[in-house]
Amino acid sequence: MDEKYFAKKIEDKWQKKWAESRAFEIDIDDARPKFYQLEMLPYPSGNLHMGHVRNYSVGDASAWYKRLKGFNVLHPIGWDSFGQPAEDAAIKRGANPRDWTEENIKAMRGQMERLGLSYDWSRQMAAHRPEYYKFDQWFFLNMYEMGLAYKKLTQVNWCEFDQATLSNEQASGGICWRCGSAVTKKNLDQWFLKTTAYADQLLDDMKEIEAGWPANVLKRQRDWIGRSEGAYVEFPVRTAYSSGDVQPAAIAEGSDKIKVFTTRIDTIYGVNAVVAAAEHPIVQGHLGEFSPDVLAKIKEIKIEKLKPADRETEIEKDGIDTGLKAVNPFSGEEVPVWVGNYVMMEYGTGAVMSVPAHDERDLEFAKKFGLEIKQVIVGSQRPAVSGQPKLEEVFSDYGSLIDSGEWSGKTSEDAKREMAVYAEKHGFGEAATTYRLRDWGVSRQRFWGSPIPIIYCPTCGIVPEKYENLPVRLPDTAPFTGTGESPLAKVPEFYETTCPKCGEPAKRETDTMDTFVDSSWYYFRYLDPVNSELPFSPEAAAYWTPVDQYIGGDDHAVMHLIYTRFWTKVMRDIGLVKFNEPVKRLLAQGMVVGETFYDDESGKRAYYPASNVTVERDVKGRATGARSTDGTSLKWAIERMSKSKGNGVDPDEMIEIYGADAARLFILFAAPIENELVWNESGIEGSVRFLQRVWRIVWKWQAVLSVAPASAGGLGVLDAELQPPAAGGGSDMARKLRQKTHQTIQRITENLEHLQFNTPVAALMELSNAITDLKAEPDQASEAEVFAVKEAIVSLIIMLAPFAPHTAEELYSEFAGNSDGMLANGVRFPDSDLSLTRAEEIEIPVQVNGKLRSRVMASPESSDEELREMALTDEKIREYTDGKEIVKVVIVPKRLVSIVVKG
RNA sequence: GCUGGGGUGGCGGAAUUGGUAGACGCCCAGGACUUAAAAUCCUGUGCCUUUAGGGGCGUACGGGUUCGAUUCCCGUCCCCAGUACCA
Numbered sequence: 003m004d005e006k007y008f009a010k011k012i013e014d015k016w017q018k019k020w021a022e023s024r025a026f027e028i029d030i031d032d033a034r035p036k037f038y039q040l041e042m043l044p045y046p047s048g049n050l051h052m053g054h055v056r057n058y059s060v061g062d063a064s065a066w067y068k069r070l071k072g073f074n075v076l077h078p079i080g081w082d083s084f085g086q087p088a089e090d091a092a093i094k095r096g097a098n099p100r101d102w103t104e105e106n107i108k109a110m111r112g113q114m115e116r117l118g119l120s121y122d123w124s125r126q127m128a129a130h131r132p133e134y135y136k137f138d139q140w141f142f143l144n145m146y147e148m149g150l151a152y153k154k155l156t157q158v159n160w161c162e163f164d165q166a167t168l169s170n171e172q173a174s175g176g177i178c179w180r181c182g183s184a185v186t187k188k189n190l191d192q193w194f195l196k197t198t199a200y201a202d203q204l205l206d207d208m209k210e211i212e213a214g215w216p217a218n219v220l221k222r223q224r225d226w227i228g229r230s231e232g233a234y235v236e237f238p239v240r241t242a243y244s245s246g247d248v249q250p251a252a253i254a255e256g257s258d259k260i261k262v263f264t265t266r267i268d269t270i271y272g273v274n275a276v277v278a279a280a281e282h283p284i285v286q287g288h289l290g291e292f293s294p295d296v297l298a299k300i301k302e303i304k305i306e307k308l309k310p311a312d313r314e315t316e317i318e319k320d321g322i323d324t325g326l327k328a329v330n331p332f333s334g335e336e337v338p339v340w341v342g343n344y345v346m347m348e349y350g351t352g353a354v355m356s357v358p359a360h361d362e363r364d365l366e367f368a369k370k371f372g373l374e375i376k377q378v379i380v381g382s383q384r385p386a387v388s389g390q391p392k393l394e395e396v397f398s399d400y401g402s403l404i405d406s407g408e409w410s411g412k413t414s415e416d417a418k419r420e421m422a423v424y425a426e427k428h429g430f431g432e433a434a435t436t437y438r439l440r441d442w443g444v445s446r447q448r449f450w451g452s453p454i455p456i457i458y459c460p461t462c463g464i465v466p467e468k469y470e471n472l473p474v475r476l477p478d479t480a481p482f483t484g485t486g487e488s489p490l491a492k493v494p495e496f497y498e499t500t501c502p503k504c505g506e507p508a509k510r511e512t513d514t515m516d517t518f519v520d521s522s523w524y525y526f527r528y529l530d531p532v533n534s535e536l537p538f539s540p541e542a543a544a545y546w547t548p549v550d551q552y553i554g555g556d557d558h559a560v561m562h563l564i565y566t567r568f569w570t571k572v573m574r575d576i577g578l579v580k581f582n583e584p585v586k587r588l589l590a591q592g593m594v595v596g597e598t599f600y601d602d603e604s605g606k607r608a609y610y611p612a613s614n615v616t617v618e619r620d621v622k623g624r625a626t627g628a629r630s631t632d633g634t635s636l637k638w639a640i641e642r643m644s645k646s647k648g649n650g651v652d653p654d655e656m657i658e659i660y661g662a663d664a665a666r667l668f669i670l671f672a673a674p675i676e677n678e679l680v681w682n683e684s685g686i687e688g689s690v691r692f693l694q695r696v697w698r699i700v701w702k703w704q705a706v707l708s709v710a711p712a713s714a715g716g717l718g719v720l721d722a723e724l725q726p727p728a729a730g731g732g733s734d735m736a737r738k739l740r741q742k743t744h745q746t747i748q749r750i751t752e753n754l755e756h757l758q759f760n761t762p763v764a765a766l767m768e769l770s771n772a773i774t775d776l777k778a779e780p781d782q783a784s785e786a787e788v789f790a791v792k793e794a795i796v797s798l799i800i801m802l803a804p805f806a807p808h809t810a811e812e813l814y815s816e817f818a819g820n821s822d823g824m825l826a827n828g829v830r831f832p833d834s835d836l837s838l839t840r841a842e843e844i845e846i847p848v849q850v851n852g853k854l855r856s857r858v859m860a861s862p863e864s865s866d867e868e869l870r871e872m873a874l875t876d877e878k879i880r881e882y883t884d885g886k887e888i889v890k891v892v893i894v895p896k897r898l899v900s901i902v903v904k905g
Numbered sequence: 906g907c908u909g910g911g912g913u914g915g916c917g918g919a920a921u922u923g924g925u926a927g928a929c930g931c932c933c934a935g936g937a938c939u940u941a942a943a944a945u946c947c948u949g950u951g952c953c954u955u956u957a958g959g960g961g962c963g964u965a966c967g968g969g970u971u972c973g974a975u976u977c978c979c980g981u982c983c984c985c986a987g988u989a990c991c992a
Contacts, residue, residue: 344990354992688930764929847925852973892972898924902972
């Protein structure tokens with residue numbers, strides 16, 4: 003053993019040993035419980051960033067812990083290797099996407115290995131390899147047969163900056179998930195996967211995973227799916243130019259109708275208008291009857307809607323009375339039909355019934371245009387009023403109905419149910435459920451993705467490729483222009499084919515699949531990575547899945563995590579798996595962020611690396627001013643770490659300076675894993691110091707440690723050589739250290755089971771401090787003391803393994819007498835002996851009138867009466883109680899004594 | 906605006922879910938070792954006050970419940986995230 007801790011030396015040694023001994027490669031083993039530890043796979047950009055390091059450090063700690071606990075742990079990694087950056091590199095630098103990607107994978111795997119991550123590399127998958135994307139296509143064909151994949155012409159989300167199509171999830175909030183620029187609309191013929199067919203299951207199955215997923219992720223998915231229960235109601239329509247009194251029933255026959263969706267059919271007697279979207283068929287169908295004013299307004303609204311939405315400003319409500327009239331089928335009342343900019347064609351039916359008294363948006367609209375406001379629901383907050391007052395505020399609660407014909411007096415709940423039934427019975431409506439969730443648009447006009455296995459035949463139409471012809475391979479290259487048209491459309495060797503049905507010349511689909519398809523099922527491929535018949539064998543899936551622990555950023559809450567839940571349900575229906583939910587426990591880690599400095603004079607942010615910036619700070623360390631070395635005044639922010647923003651720390655550099663173990667230890671120690679982590683360099687040195695301290699402890703006691711011959715299994719080493727001192731025997735010092743050791747084991751075990759990673763590091767530090775604080779010397783220590791020290795050190799080393807595996811392995815080899823590694827030696831995480839965690843003397847605080855006044859030492863077994871006596875006779879306490887009346891004494895066993903005095 | 910989460914030393918963060926607030930680490934100060942420095946080790950470190958022992962205040966702010974509140978309840982302010990007219 004070296005006297006000093008040389009991180010680089012031991013890290014190289016153990017990385018080599020692990021690889022040679024295939025320490026982390028595993029197989030199905032029915033004798034042991036399995037544990038599937040999964041982390042979100044990276045895009046092979048060429049460089050790991052600190053967010054990855056954090057993600058993979060947590061995952062690795064979890065994997066090590068479970069291994070040491072005796073589980074058969076599957077811990078794989080792979081590559082989300084289809085996607086835009088490869089194609090951008092091709093456009094900008096003429097790089098071949100395949101070569102570029104493979105090189106990046108090689109580089110990043112090297113970084114992961116230098117971090118010492120314990121992956122089973124034999125199971126690695128990469129999305130861009132034909133062996134993998136063959137099964138993207140296999141799934142697509144299955145879904146096509148199941149009626150879950152279909153094509154339609156539609157307005158898609160379009161990112162002008164990236165020249166790319168986006169799914170609704172990727173365009174959430176009107177901004178591109180990749181580059182953050184505003185999303186516009188474009189008409190395209192697209193393939194869709196029917197996620198809506200599983201909308202109810204996606205919602206209802208949440209109860210199976212509620213216990214293991216962060217509440218906010220489930221909430222966001224719930225909001226995204228947006229199930230809303232209500233009713234459809236049809237309003238008969240006639241034009242303003244029809245003359246004479248017409249009965250509602252007469253209008254309904256052979257005339258136009260406008261259908262609305264409402265969640266509050268109980269308020270229908272308060273309707274003052276029907277408001278339709280500008281694109282609504284009823285509006286488009288009557289354009290010829292509208293006045294020039296109306297036509298102008300419709301055009302204006304449509305133009306406004308195509309513009310990218312500005313997140314900050316609220317759009318003012320606007321609209322116009324079309325002159326059309328609609329008839330309320332419940333009351334027979336005639337109301338105007340308006341066009342409104344606040345009604346969306348994409349949701350519900352594209353038209354709403356406006357009830358200003360009970361809906362905020364309708365109220366705003368009615369106020370602006372001076373429309374009638376009629377209250378039809380009363381509640382305790384909004385009592386019945388005589389006549390119709392001017393309503394300033396909306397009343398959207400449930401209550402009971404007034405002025406609603408035969409329904410008056412009913413509660414909202416009853417009315418909602420009964421009125422929907424009534425509408426259905428009379429043929430003008432029905433109870434209905436709508437969703438915000440749309441089908442998943444998967445077509446991308448891109449080269450670097452999985453080709454969609456569809457053929458267009460002049461005679462047979464849309465024909466799916468045959469399974470035996472899969473994979474439909476990408477050509478080696480294509481003309482890359484980045485113009486928004488698929489490069490494959492310019493490669494005749496690719497698209498020219500024959501129809502699988504009639505054998506005549508036909509054309510392939512040239513769009514490729516959204517890369518979220520790849521990540522929807524990648525972690526099933528790890529189970530059976532070389533299967534060429536099926537994506538994976540159902541037997542392997544039955545053993546390993548569902549995933550026990552998944553770790554990744556929560557930015558994927560409504561993208562990847564909703565797609566993969568959908569995909570799992572499809573796989574279940576195909577018969578590949580037997581469960582509804584693929585992930586039992588999810589941990590959403592916080593981002594790693596750093597301070598950035600930039601100049602946005604030109605409209606776009608130009609970032610300056612921190613080394614070129616002089617910063618003024620206030621007493622709290624917050625920036626108050628920043629200037630670049632050339633004198634430019636800069637703005638500053640806290641942003642996600644990245645190389646391009648100049649606030650990134652390169653993992654390789656960090657490993658070089660501090661070592662992988664110290665880096666990993668620090669990133670886990672610095673903050674709770676779900677918090678955002680603001681990177682600062684100085685803390686990491688504390689981790690290095692800690693590892694050095696542990697090293698010195700072992701160095702100091704090595705003579706004692708190596709006495710024991712190697713024997714199987716963790717602390718078993720101790721039993722072979724030394725007997726624990728008899729109960730109550732041994733020195734006070736030895737007893738206290740044993741107590742600390744076992745308390746630490748208990749704490750760390752609990753913490754790790756609850757996915758806390760910062761507090762166990764603190765506990766390890768405390769234990770190492772406790773060993774250092776012993777004033778004992780190895781050559782003078784009693785047998786009991788040697789035992790206690792050895793137990794503490796061995797426990798410390800084993801429990802260090804999840805956080806700093808190289809160091810732990812090297813120190814363990816010191817007393818194992820071999821360098822086979824902990825796992826080969828059958829090491830187990832220590833168990834705590836509860837009888838040792840208890841102290842024989844504890845400090846009991848004593849309060850007088852709620853204020854801490856003294857402490858007394860007592861045995862944990864002290865009776866209430868003894869504690870009361872000790873507290874009341876305590877000298878310091880008597881200063882506060884003498885001459886006063888003792889009203890009450892509260893005694894919490896083993897905790898505290900509280901005395902209440904008066905006078 | 907709505908929904909959710911949160912506000913604890915100079916900083917990151919602990920605190921058995923009503924029972925000694927500030928564990929652990931960073932920063933900082935003093936000391937030991939050294940010709941010197943680095944490293945290491947030791948001591949101190951919430952604020953105010955006191956010669957000392959001690960005392961007072963303190964978990965965003967104001968109230969409440971309780972012997973006792975960072976923890977529970979009510980109100981106010983602020984921060985972060987998600988969301989954007991979803992009928």
